[in-house]
Amino acid sequence: MKKILLFSLSIFILTATYTESWSLGHNHEEVNVYSYRQPYLIEPMLERFTEETGIKVNVLFAGKGLVDKMVQEGENSPADVLLTVDIGRLSSAVNSGVSQSFQSGIVESNIPPQYRDPDGHWVGLTARARVVYASIDRVPENEITYEELAGPKWKGRVCIRSGQNAYNLALFSSLIAHHGEIETINWLRGLKANLARTPQGNDRAQVKGIYSGECDVSIGNTYYMAKMRTNDKEPEQKEWAASAKIIMP
Template sequence: MTRFKMIATAALGLSSALGAATAACAADVNIYTSRQPELIQPVLDAFTKDTGLTTATIFIDKGLEQRIAAEGTNSPADLIMTVDVGRLAAAKDAGVTQAVTGEAINENIPAEFQDADHQWFGLTARGRVVYASKDRVDTDALTYQDLASDEWKGRLCTRSGQHQYNIALIAAYIEHYGEDAAREWVTGLRDNLARRPEGGDRDQAKAIFAGECDIALGNTYYVGKMATNEKEPEQKDWANAIKVIMPTFDNGKTHVNISGVALAKNAPNRENAIKLMNFLSSDEAQKIYADLNYEYPLEPGIETSDLVAGFGELNPDDISLSDIASHREEASRIIDEVAYDSGPQS
Protein backbone atom coordinates (compact mmCIF):
# COMPACT_ATOMS: atom_id res chain seq x y z
CA MET A 1 0.00 0.00 0.00
CA THR A 2 1.39 3.41 -0.95
CA ARG A 3 1.82 6.05 1.70
CA PHE A 4 -0.93 8.12 0.07
CA LYS A 5 -3.32 5.19 0.21
CA MET A 6 -2.41 4.49 3.85
CA ILE A 7 -3.13 8.09 4.80
CA ALA A 8 -6.36 8.08 2.79
CA THR A 9 -7.46 4.81 4.40
CA ALA A 10 -6.70 6.10 7.92
CA ALA A 11 -8.56 9.32 7.20
CA LEU A 12 -11.53 7.37 5.87
CA GLY A 13 -11.53 5.16 8.98
CA LEU A 14 -11.52 8.17 11.30
CA SER A 15 -14.21 9.85 9.22
CA SER A 16 -16.39 6.75 9.39
CA ALA A 17 -15.89 6.43 13.15
CA LEU A 18 -16.67 10.10 13.65
CA GLY A 19 -19.77 9.80 11.50
CA ALA A 20 -20.97 6.82 13.50
CA ALA A 21 -20.27 8.61 16.76
CA THR A 22 -22.10 11.72 15.62
CA ALA A 23 -25.10 9.66 14.55
CA ALA A 24 -25.15 7.76 17.84
CA CYS A 25 -24.65 10.90 19.93
CA ALA A 26 -27.53 13.07 18.74
CA ALA A 27 -28.73 13.97 22.23
CA ASP A 28 -28.62 16.96 24.57
CA VAL A 29 -25.61 15.43 26.34
CA ASN A 30 -23.29 12.95 24.61
CA ILE A 31 -21.25 10.66 26.84
CA TYR A 32 -18.18 8.59 26.01
CA THR A 33 -17.84 5.92 28.67
CA SER A 34 -15.53 3.03 29.47
CA ARG A 35 -18.12 1.77 31.91
CA GLN A 36 -20.83 -0.57 30.64
CA PRO A 37 -23.78 1.68 29.70
CA GLU A 38 -26.25 -0.36 31.76
CA LEU A 39 -24.25 0.55 34.86
CA ILE A 40 -24.91 4.26 34.34
CA GLN A 41 -28.25 4.30 32.48
CA PRO A 42 -30.55 4.46 35.55
CA VAL A 43 -28.89 7.64 36.79
CA LEU A 44 -29.02 9.12 33.28
CA ASP A 45 -32.73 8.28 33.13
CA ALA A 46 -33.23 10.13 36.42
CA PHE A 47 -31.43 13.15 34.94
CA THR A 48 -33.71 13.12 31.90
CA LYS A 49 -36.79 12.83 34.12
CA ASP A 50 -35.56 15.73 36.25
CA THR A 51 -34.48 18.09 33.47
CA GLY A 52 -36.06 16.90 30.23
CA LEU A 53 -32.59 16.73 28.66
CA THR A 54 -31.73 13.57 26.75
CA THR A 55 -28.46 11.64 26.89
CA ALA A 56 -26.64 9.26 24.57
CA THR A 57 -23.70 6.99 25.38
CA ILE A 58 -20.93 5.42 23.35
CA PHE A 59 -19.09 2.59 25.12
CA ILE A 60 -15.33 2.63 24.50
CA ASP A 61 -13.50 0.07 26.61
CA LYS A 62 -9.96 0.95 25.50
CA GLY A 63 -8.41 4.00 23.89
CA LEU A 64 -11.14 6.42 24.96
CA GLU A 65 -8.86 9.43 25.28
CA GLN A 66 -7.09 8.58 22.02
CA ARG A 67 -10.46 8.43 20.26
CA ILE A 68 -11.45 11.87 21.50
CA ALA A 69 -8.04 13.32 20.66
CA ALA A 70 -8.27 11.92 17.12
CA GLU A 71 -11.73 13.43 16.63
CA GLY A 72 -10.39 16.83 17.68
CA THR A 73 -12.70 19.83 17.52
CA ASN A 74 -15.30 17.75 15.67
CA SER A 75 -15.73 15.32 18.56
CA PRO A 76 -19.36 14.91 19.66
CA ALA A 77 -18.24 13.96 23.18
CA ASP A 78 -19.56 16.20 25.95
CA LEU A 79 -18.67 14.08 28.97
CA ILE A 80 -16.21 11.30 29.77
CA MET A 81 -17.40 8.79 32.37
CA THR A 82 -14.99 6.09 33.49
CA VAL A 83 -13.60 4.13 36.42
CA ASP A 84 -10.21 4.42 38.10
CA VAL A 85 -8.30 7.57 38.87
CA GLY A 86 -5.61 6.44 36.41
CA ARG A 87 -8.02 6.56 33.48
CA LEU A 88 -9.30 9.97 34.50
CA ALA A 89 -5.74 11.25 34.87
CA ALA A 90 -4.88 9.75 31.47
CA ALA A 91 -7.71 11.71 29.87
CA LYS A 92 -6.40 14.90 31.45
CA ASP A 93 -2.84 14.10 30.36
CA ALA A 94 -4.07 13.52 26.80
CA GLY A 95 -5.47 17.06 26.75
CA VAL A 96 -9.07 16.00 26.08
CA THR A 97 -10.67 17.47 29.22
CA GLN A 98 -11.38 20.99 30.48
CA ALA A 99 -11.75 22.54 33.91
CA VAL A 100 -15.09 23.04 35.63
CA THR A 101 -15.22 25.60 38.43
CA GLY A 102 -17.86 27.46 40.37
CA GLU A 103 -20.44 24.70 40.00
CA ALA A 104 -22.33 22.44 42.40
CA ILE A 105 -20.04 19.52 41.63
CA ASN A 106 -17.11 21.50 43.05
CA GLU A 107 -19.03 21.96 46.30
CA ASN A 108 -20.59 18.51 46.58
CA ILE A 109 -17.53 16.32 45.91
CA PRO A 110 -14.80 16.43 48.59
CA ALA A 111 -11.55 18.01 47.40
CA GLU A 112 -9.51 14.82 47.79
CA PHE A 113 -11.73 13.19 45.15
CA GLN A 114 -11.29 16.00 42.63
CA ASP A 115 -8.44 16.77 40.29
CA ALA A 116 -6.34 19.62 41.68
CA ASP A 117 -7.08 21.58 38.49
CA HIS A 118 -10.80 20.60 38.46
CA GLN A 119 -10.36 18.61 35.25
CA TRP A 120 -12.10 15.51 36.65
CA PHE A 121 -14.32 14.58 39.59
CA GLY A 122 -15.07 11.38 41.47
CA LEU A 123 -18.69 10.27 41.75
CA THR A 124 -18.61 7.02 43.72
CA ALA A 125 -15.90 5.11 45.56
CA ARG A 126 -14.89 1.48 45.97
CA GLY A 127 -12.46 0.24 48.59
CA ARG A 128 -9.40 -1.81 47.59
CA VAL A 129 -9.78 -4.38 50.31
CA VAL A 130 -8.90 -7.91 51.38
CA TYR A 131 -11.12 -10.84 50.53
CA ALA A 132 -10.48 -13.42 53.25
CA SER A 133 -11.64 -16.99 53.69
CA LYS A 134 -14.35 -17.20 56.33
CA ASP A 135 -13.14 -20.69 57.26
CA ARG A 136 -9.36 -20.24 57.22
CA VAL A 137 -8.71 -16.64 58.31
CA ASP A 138 -9.45 -15.76 61.94
CA THR A 139 -8.52 -12.08 61.94
CA ASP A 140 -10.87 -9.26 61.01
CA ALA A 141 -8.25 -6.50 60.97
CA LEU A 142 -5.19 -6.05 58.74
CA THR A 143 -2.94 -3.27 57.55
CA TYR A 144 -1.72 -3.10 53.97
CA GLN A 145 1.79 -3.67 55.33
CA ASP A 146 0.63 -6.91 56.98
CA LEU A 147 -0.05 -8.45 53.58
CA ALA A 148 3.70 -8.66 52.91
CA SER A 149 4.46 -10.44 56.21
CA ASP A 150 5.57 -14.07 56.39
CA GLU A 151 2.24 -15.05 57.97
CA TRP A 152 0.67 -14.95 54.51
CA LYS A 153 3.40 -16.75 52.54
CA GLY A 154 1.76 -18.91 49.89
CA ARG A 155 -1.69 -17.70 50.89
CA LEU A 156 -2.25 -14.58 48.74
CA CYS A 157 -3.95 -14.30 45.33
CA THR A 158 -4.23 -11.21 43.11
CA ARG A 159 -4.91 -10.23 39.55
CA SER A 160 -2.03 -8.78 37.50
CA GLY A 161 0.02 -6.18 39.30
CA GLN A 162 -0.19 -4.04 36.17
CA HIS A 163 -3.96 -3.81 36.36
CA GLN A 164 -5.12 -0.25 36.98
CA TYR A 165 -6.65 -1.12 40.37
CA ASN A 166 -3.39 -2.53 41.72
CA ILE A 167 -1.34 0.27 40.14
CA ALA A 168 -3.50 2.78 42.02
CA LEU A 169 -3.02 0.92 45.32
CA ILE A 170 0.75 0.78 44.88
CA ALA A 171 0.76 4.45 43.89
CA ALA A 172 -1.08 5.20 47.14
CA TYR A 173 1.52 3.19 49.05
CA ILE A 174 4.26 5.28 47.41
CA GLU A 175 2.49 8.47 48.46
CA HIS A 176 2.31 7.21 52.06
CA TYR A 177 5.73 5.62 52.50
CA GLY A 178 7.97 6.44 49.53
CA GLU A 179 9.17 4.50 46.52
CA ASP A 180 11.79 2.36 48.31
CA ALA A 181 9.29 1.17 50.91
CA ALA A 182 6.77 0.44 48.16
CA ARG A 183 9.30 -1.67 46.25
CA GLU A 184 10.01 -3.70 49.40
CA TRP A 185 6.28 -4.11 50.02
CA VAL A 186 5.49 -5.27 46.49
CA THR A 187 8.39 -7.73 46.71
CA GLY A 188 6.85 -9.11 49.89
CA LEU A 189 3.46 -9.42 48.21
CA ARG A 190 5.06 -11.25 45.31
CA ASP A 191 6.69 -13.78 47.60
CA ASN A 192 3.44 -14.37 49.45
CA LEU A 193 1.57 -15.28 46.29
CA ALA A 194 0.02 -18.73 46.07
CA ARG A 195 0.26 -18.64 42.25
CA ARG A 196 1.02 -16.29 39.39
CA PRO A 197 -1.37 -13.33 39.24
CA GLU A 198 -4.24 -14.00 36.87
CA GLY A 199 -7.91 -13.28 36.20
CA GLY A 200 -10.01 -10.50 37.67
CA ASP A 201 -11.09 -9.70 41.19
CA ARG A 202 -13.95 -12.19 41.07
CA ASP A 203 -11.47 -14.92 40.12
CA GLN A 204 -9.60 -14.26 43.36
CA ALA A 205 -12.78 -14.93 45.35
CA LYS A 206 -13.27 -18.09 43.29
CA ALA A 207 -9.71 -19.17 44.16
CA ILE A 208 -10.40 -18.68 47.87
CA PHE A 209 -13.60 -20.72 47.54
CA ALA A 210 -11.55 -23.48 45.83
CA GLY A 211 -8.92 -23.44 48.59
CA GLU A 212 -6.12 -22.18 46.33
CA CYS A 213 -5.41 -19.21 48.62
CA ASP A 214 -6.73 -17.70 51.83
CA ILE A 215 -6.65 -13.96 51.14
CA ALA A 216 -6.80 -11.76 48.05
CA LEU A 217 -6.92 -8.14 46.98
CA GLY A 218 -10.21 -7.02 45.46
CA ASN A 219 -12.64 -4.14 45.10
CA THR A 220 -15.63 -4.02 47.41
CA TYR A 221 -18.23 -3.70 44.67
CA TYR A 222 -17.38 -7.07 43.14
CA VAL A 223 -18.61 -8.73 46.32
CA GLY A 224 -22.01 -7.15 45.79
CA LYS A 225 -22.08 -8.19 42.15
CA MET A 226 -21.18 -11.79 43.02
CA ALA A 227 -23.66 -12.00 45.90
CA THR A 228 -26.54 -10.91 43.65
CA ASN A 229 -25.56 -12.68 40.43
CA GLU A 230 -28.62 -14.60 39.19
CA LYS A 231 -27.16 -15.34 35.74
CA GLU A 232 -24.13 -17.13 37.20
CA PRO A 233 -25.33 -18.36 40.61
CA GLU A 234 -22.02 -20.11 41.32
CA GLN A 235 -20.65 -16.64 42.02
CA LYS A 236 -22.91 -16.48 45.07
CA ASP A 237 -20.90 -19.37 46.49
CA TRP A 238 -17.69 -17.44 45.91
CA ALA A 239 -19.12 -14.41 47.73
CA ASN A 240 -20.37 -16.55 50.60
CA ALA A 241 -16.91 -18.08 51.04
CA ILE A 242 -15.27 -14.73 51.81
CA LYS A 243 -15.46 -11.89 54.25
CA VAL A 244 -14.34 -8.33 53.56
CA ILE A 245 -11.51 -6.92 55.64
CA MET A 246 -10.85 -3.18 55.36
CA PRO A 247 -7.04 -2.93 55.42
CA THR A 248 -5.52 0.38 56.49
CA PHE A 249 -2.45 2.53 56.17
CA ASP A 250 -0.77 3.99 59.25
CA ASN A 251 -3.43 6.70 59.33
CA GLY A 252 -6.09 4.06 59.95
CA LYS A 253 -7.72 4.63 56.57
CA THR A 254 -8.42 2.44 53.54
CA HIS A 255 -7.39 3.07 49.94
CA VAL A 256 -10.30 3.86 47.64
CA ASN A 257 -10.58 4.30 43.92
CA ILE A 258 -13.40 6.01 42.08
CA SER A 259 -15.76 6.12 39.20
CA GLY A 260 -15.71 9.63 37.82
CA VAL A 261 -16.54 12.19 35.21
CA ALA A 262 -14.77 14.86 33.16
CA LEU A 263 -15.98 17.54 30.76
CA ALA A 264 -14.65 16.92 27.26
CA LYS A 265 -12.38 19.65 25.90
CA ASN A 266 -14.50 20.41 22.85
CA ALA A 267 -17.91 19.61 24.34
CA PRO A 268 -20.50 20.83 21.80
CA ASN A 269 -23.19 20.92 24.51
CA ARG A 270 -21.10 22.34 27.32
CA GLU A 271 -23.93 23.96 29.30
CA ASN A 272 -26.05 20.81 29.26
CA ALA A 273 -23.04 18.68 30.13
CA ILE A 274 -22.31 20.78 33.20
CA LYS A 275 -25.95 20.42 34.24
CA LEU A 276 -25.45 16.65 34.13
CA MET A 277 -22.21 16.89 36.11
CA ASN A 278 -23.98 18.90 38.79
CA PHE A 279 -26.84 16.39 38.85
CA LEU A 280 -24.41 13.48 39.19
CA SER A 281 -23.04 15.08 42.36
CA SER A 282 -26.51 15.52 43.89
CA ASP A 283 -27.91 13.42 46.74
CA GLU A 284 -30.41 11.72 44.43
CA ALA A 285 -27.89 10.73 41.77
CA GLN A 286 -25.20 9.69 44.25
CA LYS A 287 -27.67 7.33 45.92
CA ILE A 288 -28.88 5.82 42.64
CA TYR A 289 -25.40 5.40 41.16
CA ALA A 290 -23.82 3.98 44.31
CA ASP A 291 -26.65 1.53 45.03
CA LEU A 292 -26.73 0.34 41.42
CA ASN A 293 -23.03 -0.56 41.45
CA TYR A 294 -22.57 -1.54 45.13
CA GLU A 295 -20.29 1.44 45.71
CA TYR A 296 -19.99 4.27 48.21
CA PRO A 297 -21.32 7.79 47.57
CA LEU A 298 -18.64 10.47 47.73
CA GLU A 299 -20.89 13.22 49.00
CA PRO A 300 -20.82 13.03 52.80
CA GLY A 301 -23.95 11.97 54.65
CA ILE A 302 -25.55 9.73 52.02
CA GLU A 303 -26.31 6.24 53.33
CA THR A 304 -25.02 3.16 51.55
CA SER A 305 -27.19 0.20 50.65
CA ASP A 306 -27.67 -2.53 53.26
CA LEU A 307 -25.53 -4.92 51.22
CA VAL A 308 -22.64 -2.46 51.04
CA ALA A 309 -23.01 -1.58 54.71
CA GLY A 310 -22.55 -5.29 55.39
CA PHE A 311 -18.97 -5.09 54.10
CA GLY A 312 -18.11 -3.10 57.21
CA GLU A 313 -17.36 0.56 57.83
CA LEU A 314 -15.16 2.14 55.16
CA ASN A 315 -12.94 4.95 56.41
CA PRO A 316 -11.58 6.25 53.09
CA ASP A 317 -8.05 7.52 52.81
CA ASP A 318 -8.06 11.31 52.56
CA ILE A 319 -4.87 11.62 50.53
CA SER A 320 -5.61 13.45 47.29
CA LEU A 321 -6.27 11.12 44.38
CA SER A 322 -4.42 13.62 42.20
CA ASP A 323 -1.29 12.97 44.27
CA ILE A 324 -1.84 9.23 44.02
CA ALA A 325 -2.29 9.43 40.25
CA SER A 326 1.06 11.21 39.96
CA HIS A 327 2.83 8.00 41.07
CA ARG A 328 1.30 5.71 38.42
CA GLU A 329 4.49 5.39 36.37
CA GLU A 330 6.59 4.62 39.45
CA ALA A 331 4.10 1.97 40.56
CA SER A 332 4.10 0.30 37.15
CA ARG A 333 7.88 0.33 37.04
CA ILE A 334 8.11 -1.36 40.45
CA ILE A 335 5.79 -4.15 39.30
CA ASP A 336 8.13 -4.86 36.38
CA GLU A 337 11.32 -4.47 38.38
CA VAL A 338 10.34 -7.12 40.93
CA ALA A 339 8.76 -9.36 38.25
CA TYR A 340 5.53 -9.44 40.23
CA ASP A 341 3.47 -11.01 37.49
CA SER A 342 5.92 -13.92 37.26
CA GLY A 343 4.69 -15.09 40.66
CA PRO A 344 6.47 -16.02 43.90
CA GLN A 345 10.25 -16.26 43.76
CA SER A 346 11.21 -17.30 47.26
Protein backbone atom coordinates (compact mmCIF):
# COMPACT_ATOMS: atom_id res chain seq x y z
CA MET A 1 0.00 0.00 0.00
CA LYS A 2 1.26 3.47 -0.86
CA LYS A 3 2.14 5.50 2.24
CA ILE A 4 1.23 9.18 2.55
CA LEU A 5 1.80 12.11 4.89
CA LEU A 6 -0.88 13.30 7.30
CA PHE A 7 -1.66 16.84 8.37
CA SER A 8 -4.41 18.25 10.50
CA LEU A 9 -6.40 21.42 9.84
CA SER A 10 -3.90 23.45 7.81
CA ILE A 11 -1.73 23.08 4.73
CA PHE A 12 0.87 25.78 5.45
CA ILE A 13 3.32 23.04 6.27
CA LEU A 14 3.57 21.98 2.64
CA THR A 15 5.74 24.91 1.68
CA ALA A 16 8.35 24.13 4.30
CA THR A 17 8.28 20.40 4.07
CA TYR A 18 8.16 19.93 0.35
CA THR A 19 11.06 22.29 -0.24
CA GLU A 20 12.94 20.32 2.40
CA SER A 21 13.21 17.59 -0.24
CA TRP A 22 10.59 15.13 0.89
CA SER A 23 9.63 12.68 -1.79
CA LEU A 24 5.88 13.24 -1.86
CA GLY A 25 4.95 11.45 -5.03
CA HIS A 26 5.75 10.36 -8.51
CA ASN A 27 5.95 13.88 -9.96
CA HIS A 28 8.13 16.43 -8.16
CA GLU A 29 6.40 19.24 -10.07
CA GLU A 30 3.04 18.35 -8.54
CA VAL A 31 1.66 17.24 -5.19
CA ASN A 32 -1.67 15.47 -4.77
CA VAL A 33 -3.71 16.31 -1.67
CA TYR A 34 -6.78 14.51 -0.38
CA SER A 35 -8.60 16.97 1.84
CA TYR A 36 -11.50 16.93 4.28
CA ARG A 37 -11.14 20.69 4.64
CA GLN A 38 -13.52 22.84 2.64
CA PRO A 39 -12.06 24.35 -0.54
CA TYR A 40 -12.58 28.00 0.41
CA LEU A 41 -10.60 27.48 3.62
CA ILE A 42 -7.42 26.17 2.05
CA GLU A 43 -7.34 27.30 -1.59
CA PRO A 44 -5.63 30.65 -0.77
CA MET A 45 -2.86 28.76 1.03
CA LEU A 46 -2.46 26.28 -1.80
CA GLU A 47 -2.24 29.11 -4.30
CA ARG A 48 0.46 30.78 -2.22
CA PHE A 49 2.36 27.50 -1.99
CA THR A 50 2.33 27.20 -5.78
CA GLU A 51 3.44 30.82 -6.18
CA GLU A 52 6.40 30.31 -3.84
CA THR A 53 7.52 26.90 -5.08
CA GLY A 54 6.24 26.51 -8.62
CA ILE A 55 4.73 23.18 -7.57
CA LYS A 56 1.19 22.54 -8.72
CA VAL A 57 -1.26 21.28 -6.08
CA ASN A 58 -4.01 18.90 -7.16
CA VAL A 59 -6.74 18.59 -4.54
CA LEU A 60 -9.56 16.12 -4.09
CA PHE A 61 -12.11 17.48 -1.61
CA ALA A 62 -14.58 15.21 0.17
CA GLY A 63 -16.68 15.25 3.31
CA LYS A 64 -15.95 11.62 4.17
CA GLY A 65 -14.50 8.38 2.87
CA LEU A 66 -11.03 9.52 1.80
CA VAL A 67 -9.16 7.04 3.98
CA ASP A 68 -11.31 4.18 2.69
CA LYS A 69 -10.64 5.42 -0.83
CA MET A 70 -6.88 5.32 -0.24
CA VAL A 71 -7.07 1.85 1.25
CA GLN A 72 -8.92 0.64 -1.84
CA GLU A 73 -6.49 2.39 -4.18
CA GLY A 74 -3.50 0.81 -2.44
CA GLU A 75 -0.16 1.36 -4.19
CA ASN A 76 -2.00 3.01 -7.08
CA SER A 77 -3.35 5.85 -4.96
CA PRO A 78 -2.34 9.23 -6.38
CA ALA A 79 -2.55 10.80 -2.89
CA ASP A 80 0.64 12.25 -1.43
CA VAL A 81 -0.88 14.10 1.52
CA LEU A 82 -4.06 13.69 3.54
CA LEU A 83 -5.38 16.86 5.11
CA THR A 84 -7.89 16.04 7.81
CA VAL A 85 -9.36 17.30 11.07
CA ASP A 86 -9.52 15.98 14.60
CA ILE A 87 -7.15 13.63 16.40
CA GLY A 88 -9.62 10.77 16.04
CA ARG A 89 -9.51 10.92 12.26
CA LEU A 90 -5.74 11.19 12.28
CA SER A 91 -5.50 8.08 14.45
CA SER A 92 -7.94 6.26 12.20
CA ALA A 93 -5.85 7.07 9.15
CA VAL A 94 -2.67 5.85 10.83
CA ASN A 95 -4.36 2.66 12.01
CA SER A 96 -5.58 1.97 8.48
CA GLY A 97 -1.97 1.78 7.32
CA VAL A 98 -2.05 4.54 4.71
CA SER A 99 0.52 6.81 6.37
CA GLN A 100 4.30 6.85 6.61
CA SER A 101 6.58 8.37 9.23
CA PHE A 102 8.79 11.33 8.39
CA GLN A 103 11.38 13.61 9.93
CA SER A 104 11.70 17.33 9.36
CA GLY A 105 13.88 19.84 11.14
CA ILE A 106 11.55 22.63 10.07
CA VAL A 107 8.56 20.84 11.57
CA GLU A 108 10.41 20.01 14.78
CA SER A 109 11.58 23.60 15.25
CA ASN A 110 8.14 25.10 14.63
CA ILE A 111 5.61 22.56 15.92
CA PRO A 112 5.70 21.67 19.66
CA PRO A 113 6.04 17.93 20.31
CA GLN A 114 2.54 17.63 21.81
CA TYR A 115 1.16 18.49 18.37
CA ARG A 116 3.22 15.86 16.55
CA ASP A 117 2.79 12.11 16.41
CA PRO A 118 5.57 10.48 18.49
CA ASP A 119 6.15 8.04 15.62
CA GLY A 120 6.22 10.82 13.03
CA HIS A 121 3.07 9.91 11.09
CA TRP A 122 1.23 13.22 11.43
CA VAL A 123 1.51 16.86 12.39
CA GLY A 124 -1.20 19.03 13.90
CA LEU A 125 -0.98 22.61 12.73
CA THR A 126 -3.91 24.40 14.31
CA ALA A 127 -6.05 23.73 17.36
CA ARG A 128 -9.61 24.42 18.36
CA ALA A 129 -11.29 24.40 21.74
CA ARG A 130 -14.28 22.30 22.75
CA VAL A 131 -15.92 24.54 25.29
CA VAL A 132 -19.01 25.03 27.40
CA TYR A 133 -21.81 27.11 25.90
CA ALA A 134 -23.92 28.63 28.68
CA SER A 135 -27.07 30.71 28.86
CA ILE A 136 -26.30 34.37 29.49
CA ASP A 137 -29.57 34.83 31.39
CA ARG A 138 -29.73 31.60 33.41
CA VAL A 139 -26.10 30.75 34.14
CA PRO A 140 -24.28 33.37 36.23
CA GLU A 141 -21.09 31.31 36.41
CA ASN A 142 -18.17 32.29 34.21
CA GLU A 143 -16.10 29.26 35.16
CA ILE A 144 -17.37 25.72 34.58
CA THR A 145 -15.25 22.61 34.15
CA TYR A 146 -16.14 19.53 32.13
CA GLU A 147 -16.11 17.57 35.37
CA GLU A 148 -18.72 19.83 36.98
CA LEU A 149 -21.25 19.08 34.25
CA ALA A 150 -21.74 15.61 35.74
CA GLY A 151 -22.69 17.06 39.13
CA PRO A 152 -26.24 17.29 40.55
CA LYS A 153 -26.32 21.06 40.07
CA TRP A 154 -26.80 20.55 36.33
CA LYS A 155 -29.56 17.94 36.53
CA GLY A 156 -31.85 18.37 33.50
CA ARG A 157 -29.89 21.36 32.25
CA VAL A 158 -27.39 19.91 29.75
CA CYS A 159 -27.64 19.53 25.97
CA ILE A 160 -25.09 17.66 23.87
CA ARG A 161 -24.79 16.12 20.42
CA SER A 162 -24.26 12.38 19.94
CA GLY A 163 -21.49 10.81 21.93
CA GLN A 164 -20.45 9.00 18.76
CA ASN A 165 -19.52 12.26 17.08
CA ALA A 166 -15.78 12.64 16.44
CA TYR A 167 -15.61 15.90 18.41
CA ASN A 168 -17.07 14.30 21.51
CA LEU A 169 -15.04 11.13 21.12
CA ALA A 170 -11.90 13.26 21.13
CA LEU A 171 -13.09 15.04 24.28
CA PHE A 172 -13.92 11.77 26.03
CA SER A 173 -10.53 10.37 25.04
CA SER A 174 -8.79 13.38 26.55
CA LEU A 175 -10.68 12.82 29.81
CA ILE A 176 -9.56 9.20 29.83
CA ALA A 177 -5.98 10.37 29.33
CA HIS A 178 -6.28 12.79 32.26
CA HIS A 179 -8.48 10.83 34.68
CA GLY A 180 -8.44 7.19 33.60
CA GLU A 181 -11.21 4.97 32.27
CA ILE A 182 -13.13 4.35 35.49
CA GLU A 183 -13.42 8.02 36.45
CA THR A 184 -14.38 8.97 32.89
CA ILE A 185 -17.07 6.27 32.76
CA ASN A 186 -18.52 7.62 36.00
CA TRP A 187 -18.38 11.14 34.56
CA LEU A 188 -20.22 10.02 31.42
CA ARG A 189 -22.93 8.41 33.53
CA GLY A 190 -23.35 11.61 35.51
CA LEU A 191 -23.45 13.68 32.34
CA LYS A 192 -26.08 11.38 30.84
CA ALA A 193 -28.19 11.71 33.98
CA ASN A 194 -28.08 15.50 33.62
CA LEU A 195 -29.26 15.65 30.02
CA ALA A 196 -32.28 17.80 29.30
CA ARG A 197 -33.04 15.85 26.13
CA THR A 198 -31.77 12.95 24.03
CA PRO A 199 -28.45 13.80 22.33
CA GLN A 200 -29.22 15.26 18.91
CA GLY A 201 -28.19 17.73 16.24
CA ASN A 202 -24.88 19.45 15.70
CA ASP A 203 -23.05 22.01 17.84
CA ARG A 204 -25.24 24.85 16.58
CA ALA A 205 -28.34 22.89 17.58
CA GLN A 206 -27.08 22.87 21.17
CA VAL A 207 -26.96 26.67 21.18
CA LYS A 208 -30.46 26.70 19.75
CA GLY A 209 -31.47 24.50 22.69
CA ILE A 210 -30.11 27.10 25.08
CA TYR A 211 -31.94 29.86 23.20
CA SER A 212 -35.25 27.96 23.35
CA GLY A 213 -34.85 27.19 27.05
CA GLU A 214 -34.56 23.42 26.62
CA CYS A 215 -31.22 23.50 28.41
CA ASP A 216 -28.87 25.92 30.11
CA VAL A 217 -25.46 24.57 29.12
CA SER A 218 -23.98 22.51 26.32
CA ILE A 219 -20.64 21.52 24.83
CA GLY A 220 -19.40 22.69 21.44
CA ASN A 221 -16.51 24.06 19.41
CA THR A 222 -15.69 27.74 19.74
CA TYR A 223 -15.83 28.65 16.06
CA TYR A 224 -19.49 27.73 15.67
CA MET A 225 -20.40 30.67 17.87
CA ALA A 226 -18.49 33.01 15.58
CA LYS A 227 -20.17 31.50 12.53
CA MET A 228 -23.62 31.94 14.06
CA ARG A 229 -22.96 35.51 15.14
CA THR A 230 -22.05 36.46 11.56
CA ASN A 231 -24.56 34.29 9.70
CA ASP A 232 -26.44 36.69 7.43
CA LYS A 233 -27.97 33.86 5.41
CA GLU A 234 -29.67 32.40 8.49
CA PRO A 235 -30.13 35.43 10.76
CA GLU A 236 -32.05 33.41 13.36
CA GLN A 237 -28.71 31.88 14.31
CA LYS A 238 -27.53 35.32 15.39
CA GLU A 239 -30.31 35.30 17.98
CA TRP A 240 -29.29 31.84 19.18
CA ALA A 241 -25.69 32.95 19.61
CA ALA A 242 -26.69 36.14 21.39
CA SER A 243 -28.36 34.05 24.10
CA ALA A 244 -25.20 32.13 25.02
CA LYS A 245 -21.67 32.75 26.19
CA ILE A 246 -18.49 30.74 25.85
CA ILE A 247 -16.83 29.35 28.97
CA MET A 248 -13.40 27.78 28.70
CA PRO A 249 -13.42 24.64 30.89
